[in-house]
Amino acid sequence: MLSFQQNQIPEFLLHPFLLSLVSLFSIYILKKCIPFKPFSKTKRLPPSPPKLPILGNLHQLRPLTHRSFQSLGRKYGPVMLLHFGSKPVIIVQSAKAAIEIMKTNDIAFANRPDMNAARRLTYNGKDISMSPYGEYWRKLKSVVVIHLLSNKMVQSFNFIRQEETALLMKKIKSLSCSNSSSSPVNLSEMFTSQTNDVICRSAFGRKYSEGEDGKKFLMLIKELFHLIGTIGIGEFIPCLSWINNVNGFDAKVEKVAKELDCFLDQVIQEHQNIINARVLVKNDTDTVMDESRQNFVGILLGIYNDNAAGVSIDADNIKAIILDVFIGGTDSTTATLVWAMTELLRHPIVMNKLQKEIREILMDKHDINDKDLEKMHYLKAVVKETLRYHAPVPIFNREAREDAKVMGYDVAAGTMILINAWAIGRDPTYWDEPEIFKPERFLDSSLDITGLDFELLPFGSGRRRCPAITFAMANVEIVLANLLQKFDWELPHGIKPEDLDTLELHGTTIHKRNPLFASPTHFYF
Numbered sequence: 001m002l003s004f005q006q007n008q009i010p011e012f013l014l015h016p017f018l019l020s021l022v023s024l025f026s027i028y029i030l031k032k033c034i035p036f037k038p039f040s041k042t043k044r045l046p047p048s049p050p051k052l053p054i055l056g057n058l059h060q061l062r063p064l065t066h067r068s069f070q071s072l073g074r075k076y077g078p079v080m081l082l083h084f085g086s087k088p089v090i091i092v093q094s095a096k097a098a099i100e101i102m103k104t105n106d107i108a109f110a111n112r113p114d115m116n117a118a119r120r121l122t123y124n125g126k127d128i129s130m131s132p133y134g135e136y137w138r139k140l141k142s143v144v145v146i147h148l149l150s151n152k153m154v155q156s157f158n159f160i161r162q163e164e165t166a167l168l169m170k171k172i173k174s175l176s177c178s179n180s181s182s183s184p185v186n187l188s189e190m191f192t193s194q195t196n197d198v199i200c201r202s203a204f205g206r207k208y209s210e211g212e213d214g215k216k217f218l219m220l221i222k223e224l225f226h227l228i229g230t231i232g233i234g235e236f237i238p239c240l241s242w243i244n245n246v247n248g249f250d251a252k253v254e255k256v257a258k259e260l261d262c263f264l265d266q267v268i269q270e271h272q273n274i275i276n277a278r279v280l281v282k283n284d285t286d287t288v289m290d291e292s293r294q295n296f297v298g299i300l301l302g303i304y305n306d307n308a309a310g311v312s313i314d315a316d317n318i319k320a321i322i323l324d325v326f327i328g329g330t331d332s333t334t335a336t337l338v339w340a341m342t343e344l345l346r347h348p349i350v351m352n353k354l355q356k357e358i359r360e361i362l363m364d365k366h367d368i369n370d371k372d373l374e375k376m377h378y379l380k381a382v383v384k385e386t387l388r389y390h391a392p393v394p395i396f397n398r399e400a401r402e403d404a405k406v407m408g409y410d411v412a413a414g415t416m417i418l419i420n421a422w423a424i425g426r427d428p429t430y431w432d433e434p435e436i437f438k439p440e441r442f443l444d445s446s447l448d449i450t451g452l453d454f455e456l457l458p459f460g461s462g463r464r465r466c467p468a469i470t471f472a473m474a475n476v477e478i479v480l481a482n483l484l485q486k487f488d489w490e491l492p493h494g495i496k497p498e499d500l501d502t503l504e505l506h507g508t509t510i511h512k513r514n515p516l517f518a519s520p521t522h523f524y525f
């Protein structure tokens, strides 16, 4: 995720020099020009750690924010009030409180916080993830849910997943044959390119991993991730907003936004040209539309050209939706695959049990389809446990549209809400031995990941939940099933399973900090 969650505190904000500088000036500025706006004294506010003037509680956060929140929550409870500079932020870290946000008061909390850089990068919030709740957002989300990511559409992209996974297996096989048996392959790198290729083909109808244009686009997406995950200091401390200008952050946002726009214009124009040319040659609009509507851009252009009442969209909508697909889909899916394989390598008994299930169901069948995956209950349990234990989007955000109450506390309109799905997934109130990776916990359980069970929220819940659960899971499952059917895996250089690191890299999506290497041996069946 969705990487739209602006939860990452920039490192420079935590730099000791800046902290002391800001603290020194803070009392002066506080007296002179910053009228703190506390909620009314008559309101019942959530517990809150002591805060500094100007910085609020920012100095108490570390780059792995989900872990900072969890440890503060142990002291201050599952609903706590922090201040990011002058901005009040409520941190939610229990399933009970999450229900009140995303079920009981879903509409009251259906906005996203408005952040300058993210807004600029998403066509002024014309995308789904940033746009405020309302008619416009509803229209866009229904376009995506009905036309791009419905079960039928996800099924129709099965051939893309199969082809790209087959290529991945071929690559691994050739590396495992050419190398000595102990030579490891970089699974992190391979998952990144498989996921990018599947999303590119679904979105654009072709891959962009080769060729100069494509490489530039993938670089731009990388920069986009970085910028969206970094909050300019001025968002929380308005009197320091000039820093974004001086340090080049604003200019960088502008440059990336323009270059992405240029690239997407080109892609849309190419698609429109194909549609026009085919109309001229065949003069058979229906056939032309059917052929061109096999990828997201084609489908969206079809809606744009039809201009049907109620679902009309403009060119910026198309571009913003496509960006959402990349921002939301690439990093989170890759991270899920890397964490799943990491845990399987750390737990050989689980890996063997999963291999047994997959090989028994498939026998000597090479191509794995959605029907085969349906039968793989242990695989589904492994994926759920991965999403619980390593929620790829550990924190997602909302904003209160009106005054509301959460667990008896008053929350003022405009307050930012951060839901720590990672901490909820490890809460001992709901989970037996939460710090242990144990897929068996899901075998006799009806808990699901679609946002109905609030102790497990990898995709969020309520109106703003992720629209791509089926799309994302289909790719994760097909890759894992193939990897484990076709290869046996071990850790390189005699690393013991318990010594494989699970260090995290901070960001909106939590990746494994060090790339995952593992040694494959081809399994003949």
Ligand code: HEM
Pocket: 001, 002, 128, 129, 130, 141, 324, 325, 326, 328, 329, 330, 332, 333, 336, 392, 393, 396, 397, 457, 458, 459, 460, 461, 462, 463, 464, 465, 466, 467, 468, 469, 471, 472
């Ligand atoms: C394992 C993969 C993924 C995970 C863990 C994930 C997680 C999330 C989360 C936690 C949210 C916020 C939900 C909320 O606020 O309640 C979200 C929203 C979203 N995701 Fe995903 N996501 C994944 C894959 C994808 C993919 C593949 C796409 C697109 C093809 C996508 C598109 C979106 C969009 C557009 C939103 C915004 C929805 C809205 O604001 O209404 N995600 N995702």
